[in-house]
Amino acid sequence: MNQTDAGVIETRERASTLPTTTERSGNAEGPTAGERTLNLFSTGFLVVWALISLVPLVWAVLTAFKTDREIFTSPWGLPGEWRFDNFVRAWTNAEIGKYFINSTIVVVASVVLVMLFGAMVAYVLARYEFPGRNIIYYAFVGGMTFPIFLALVPLFFIVQNLGMIDTYYGLILVYTAYALPFTVFFLTSFFRTLPGALAEAAMLDGCSHAGAFFRIMLPLAKPGLISVAIFNFLGLWNQFLLPLAIMKSTDYKVLSQGLTLLASDTGYRSDWSALFAGLVIALLPVVVVYAAFQRKIQDGLSVGALK
Amino acid sequence: MGYGKYRFIASFLALPLLLYVVFVVSPYVQAFYISMTDWRGFSANQKFIGLDNFVELAGDQLFWKAMWHNLLLLIIVPVVTLGIALFLATMTSLGGRRGLLARGGVRGSRFYQVVFFFPHVVPVVLAGVLFTFFYNPEAGLLNALLRVIGLDWAVRPWLGDTTFALPALTVVLIWGAVGFYYVLFSAAMKSVPTDVFEAATLDGAGRMRTFFSITLPMIWDSIQVSYIYLGITMLDGFTLFQAMLPEGGPDNSTLIVSQYLYRKAFVEGRFGYATAIGVALCLVFIVLAVVALRATRRERIEF
Numbered sequence: 359m360n361q362t363d364a365g366v367i368e369t370r371e372r373a374s375t376l377p378t379t380t381e382r383s384g385n386a387e388g389p390t391a392g393e394r395t396l397n398l399f400s401t402g403f404l405v406v407w408a409l410i411s412l413v414p415l416v417w418a419v420l421t422a423f424k425t426d427r428e429i430f431t432s433p434w435g436l437p438g439e440w441r442f443d444n445f446v447r448a449w450t451n452a453e454i455g456k457y458f459i460n461s462t463i464v465v466v467a468s469v470v471l472v473m474l475f476g477a478m479v480a481y482v483l484a485r486y487e488f489p490g491r492n493i494i495y496y497a498f499v500g501g502m503t504f505p506i507f508l509a510l511v512p513l514f515f516i517v518q519n520l521g522m523i524d525t526y527y528g529l530i531l532v533y534t535a536y537a538l539p540f541t542v543f544f545l546t547s548f549f550r551t552l553p554g555a556l557a558e559a560a561m562l563d564g565c566s567h568a569g570a571f572f573r574i575m576l577p578l579a580k581p582g583l584i585s586v587a588i589f590n591f592l593g594l595w596n597q598f599l600l601p602l603a604i605m606k607s608t609d610y611k612v613l614s615q616g617l618t619l620l621a622s623d624t625g626y627r628s629d630w631s632a633l634f635a636g637l638v639i640a641l642l643p644v645v646v647v648y649a650a651f652q653r654k655i656q657d658g659l660s661v662g663a664l665k
Numbered sequence: 666m667g668y669g670k671y672r673f674i675a676s677f678l679a680l681p682l683l684l685y686v687v688f689v690v691s692p693y694v695q696a697f698y699i700s701m702t703d704w705r706g707f708s709a710n711q712k713f714i715g716l717d718n719f720v721e722l723a724g725d726q727l728f729w730k731a732m733w734h735n736l737l738l739l740i741i742v743p744v745v746t747l748g749i750a751l752f753l754a755t756m757t758s759l760g761g762r763r764g765l766l767a768r769g770g771v772r773g774s775r776f777y778q779v780v781f782f783f784p785h786v787v788p789v790v791l792a793g794v795l796f797t798f799f800y801n802p803e804a805g806l807l808n809a810l811l812r813v814i815g816l817d818w819a820v821r822p823w824l825g826d827t828t829f830a831l832p833a834l835t836v837v838l839i840w841g842a843v844g845f846y847y848v849l850f851s852a853a854m855k856s857v858p859t860d861v862f863e864a865a866t867l868d869g870a871g872r873m874r875t876f877f878s879i880t881l882p883m884i885w886d887s888i889q890v891s892y893i894y895l896g897i898t899m900l901d902g903f904t905l906f907q908a909m910l911p912e913g914g915p916d917n918s919t920l921i922v923s924q925y926l927y928r929k930a931f932v933e934g935r936f937g938y939a940t941a942i943g944v945a946l947c948l949v950f951i952v953l954a955v956v957a958l959r960a961t962r963r964e965r966i967e968f
Contacts, residue, residue, distance in 0.1 A: 396872070400756045407753060408780045410840065415787065417806055418795050433809040475681035482677045486670065494678070501689050505901050505950070507923045508943040509692035511936050512699060516692060535688035538681060567673035596788040598904040603931070614790035618908050621794045630804070637791055648786045652779055655786075656848050 415641070422634040429630050441631070448635035456609070457616030458639060463526055464601075464612060465594045468533035473587050475534065476541030477579065481571055483542070484549035485557070495546065501539035506599055514603045524607045532600055537590050544658075548582035549575070585658035588651050595644060613640050700941040705934050718941035728942065730917060731925045732949070734831060735900055738838065738921070739953070743895040746839050747888060750846035753781060755876060758851045778851065782844040789841065793908025796837045800824050824910060827918040834909060834919055838902065846891050853884040889961050893954055900950050903927065922946050 421429055422444055423437040449455040483495050513532070514523075522528025556578070557570040565573065576583075598614045605611050611619070617640055620633050648655065700718055704711045722728055757774040784792070799806050800823035808820045823833045861883070865875045881888075903923035906913075913920030913928075922942060930939035 404753065404756055404777055407749070407843075408777060411780050411784050411844065414792075414795055414799060414806075414840075415783070417799075421798075430804045433804055433806050434813070475684070478677040479681045482674050486674055488671065488674050494682070497690065498685065501685070503897070504693055505897065505923075505943075505947065507901060507903060507926055508696050508940075508947050509689065510926070510943070511930050511940045512692035512695035513688065514930075515936075516687065531684060532688050535684045538685055538689070567669065568676070571677075592786055596790070596904075598790050598907070602907075602927075614788060614904075614908075617790055617794050618911070621797060621908075622911070630798075633794070634798075637794060641787065641791055644786055644788060648783065652782070656778065656782060656852075 418634055418637050418641075422631065422638045424631055424634075426630050429634075444631040444635040445639065447629065448632040448639060452620050452629065452632050452636055453608075454613070454616060454620070454636040454639055457611055457613045460526075460605075460610060461595065461613040462643075464529050464533065465591060467526070467530045468537065468594055469587055469590050471530065472534045472537040472541050472590055473583060476538055476545055476586070477576060477583065478571070479538070479542050480545030481549050481575060484546045485554060485575075495542075498539050498542040501536075502543060506536065510599065510603055513600075517604055523604060524610045526610070529601060529604050529610075529612075532604060533594050533597065536600065537594060540593075541586055541590065544586050545579070545582060548579060548586075552578050584651075585654050588647060588655055589658065591647060592644065592655075696940050696943060699937055700944040702937040704937040704940075706936055711937075714937075718938050719945065721938070722941055722945055727917060727920065728922070728925060728945075731913075731920045731922045732946075734919065734921050735902070735946075737831070738835065738899040738902060739896055741835060742838050742842065742899050743892050746842045746895060747846055747891055749839070749843050750850055750891075751888070753777070753843070753847050754850035754854055755880060758854045778848065781847045784841050785844040787841065789904040790908045792837060792841055793905045796833075796840075797824065797909050800833055825915055827915050830910065830914045830919045834906060837905060837909070838899075841905075842895065842898070846895070849887060849891060850884060853887040854880060857883045885961075889958070892961070893957060896953065896957065897950065900946060 420437060421433075423440045423442075424444075425438070425441065428435065428437060449458075479494075479498070483491060517523055517528050517532065520528070522531070552575065556574050560570045560574050561567070596614070597612075601612045601615055605615065608619075617633075617636060620636055701713060701715055702711050703714050703717070757777050798804065802808060802820075802822040802825070805823075807823065811817065811819045821829065824830050857880070861879055862875065865879050870878065901923050902921050906919060906921050906924055907927070910919050911924075913924055923946070926939050926942040926946075929935045929942060
């Protein structure tokens with residue numbers, strides 16, 4: 359793993375220095391006509407795919423500012439004026455605000471909990487020899503491959519028997535449990551790359567095992583923790599199946615449930631602009647996280663892919 | 666070390682393991698037992714009926730219809746998605762403006778990287794609601810576009826049409842998935858040593874030749890893993906389908922197995938039967954994964 363990390367960084371550096379050499383070799387020999395057509399075609403395809411990626415979302419944002427009339431009469435046009443009251447209506451009347459708060463509470467608490475638990479498990483699995491270690495490791499990793507819907511029915515009854523249907527902590531615990539496999543898997547390989555000498559030195563100086571973990575290793579693991587936390591945030595904000603089984607009352611539903619409710623209601627209540635405003639509100643945290651961390655997300659993905 | 670070590674290990678593992686066993690391991694284990702009962706939600710009426718659920722399932726036409734849709738997705742979505750992703754990755758990370766030696770990629774490849782990945786972070790439910798309106802017969806962007814460019818005959822209620830509903834949903838699945846595999850393949854291609862490409866160019870290999878003889882074999886592992894991973898996603902697919910056509914589409918034309926499971930369990934209350942559906946789907950998946958791994962096995966190339 360250590361070598362993989364180094365490899366990734368090295369390749370990236372190599373890749374970034376390359377354009378200069380390219381420039382030189384390119385000047386010696388100009389591109390042929392056939393090559394130019396091919397380049398034109400491939401650049402064209404790249405631009406088209408970029409548009410396909412972005413247009414639906416730009417359209418959603420524009421539509422969120424329109425009146426219902428405008429939505430139907432000029433789907434491609436710009437809104438006549440920027441109506442922010444659509445967002446106010448979505449937040450209050452359509453109760454997107456309530457769902458937004460529910461989602462935020464559950465997702466933030468789950469991410470914090472799963473990062474703490476995941477790091478504890480991963481650290482122990484990566485740094486200590488003890489009987490049953492491999493069994494525990496594979497039990498966690500195996501959880502990544504099983505589809506959730508297979509567990510759905512029994513899970514519903516377990517949560518019901520614990521009296522946790524329609525509670526924040528019920529969904530938080532379930533989210534945490536289902537995010538553990540991914541978290542443990544990635545953090546275990548991450549902790550293996552960290553130098554153990556520091557923790558050992560700290561323990562020689564009288565630090566306890568737990569003290570070495572919280573004071574030395576956890577701060578050292580920060581880059582890995584951030585990557586995994588972002589993935590967990592995006593994944594759990596996205597989650598739909600688990601809350602569908604656990605959050606039954608409208609007071610506790612999360613944003614993804616709320617939006618589908620709103621979408622199916624819109625048919626007869628016809629407040630389309632509020633629905634689109636609701637979509638944009640729900641998308642906002644994701645866009646913020648992505649914009650802030652997109653390099654980290656893609657690097658995390660690449661490291662995972664090359665292992 | 667030594668004294669206190671095991672106490673420390675136990676204290677770190679206890680809570681997470683308890684949580685994991687209660688909410689993840691035990692439901693999976695229970696699923697196999699529940700699938701052999703006629704359970705309808707009251708523990709008093711839980712009778713062991715062996716394989717009866719599976720026998721009923723074998724003759725359940727709607728189940729097979731849903732399974733057929735899943736298999737279609739399983740074949741079409743990965744092939745198209747990975748094809749597009751491979752093409753885009755080749756263009757941006759190996760394409761270059763001046764022949765094959767360009768490893769820096771085309772101008773603005775960083776921009777493409779950010780844009781292409783974006784649909785993947787859009788929550789699936791959001792994409793579902795958004796595209797439901799994209800396909801809307803009156804206000805939808807798609808029909809408006811078709812009218813603008815004069816293809817009026819192609820205008821139709823996309824999601825209300827038994828022929829076009831499933832392809833319409835498939836497009837959304839592909840839209841959301843390409844970015845992820847694009848980034849993955851780009852990273853894999855960048856990890857292939859430059860000299861391999863240089864040697865190929867010196868030997869006079871063209872673009873196509875380089876792609877099929879060098880790039881593809883070099884990143885075969887990534888492609889294989891991606892196919893399996895995308896396959897798992899396609900066997901589920903619940904979120905998008907439930908967000909776009911919760912009733913399974915016109916005449917069940919977009920019903921998939923996970924939706925059928927949900928319907929049997931939480932609408933009809935047949936929990937035993939629903940769990941049997943889950944187990945059957947899981948077994949199908951395992952068989953397919955093994956077949957796919959064997960069929961696509963190649964010599965691993967070390968570099």
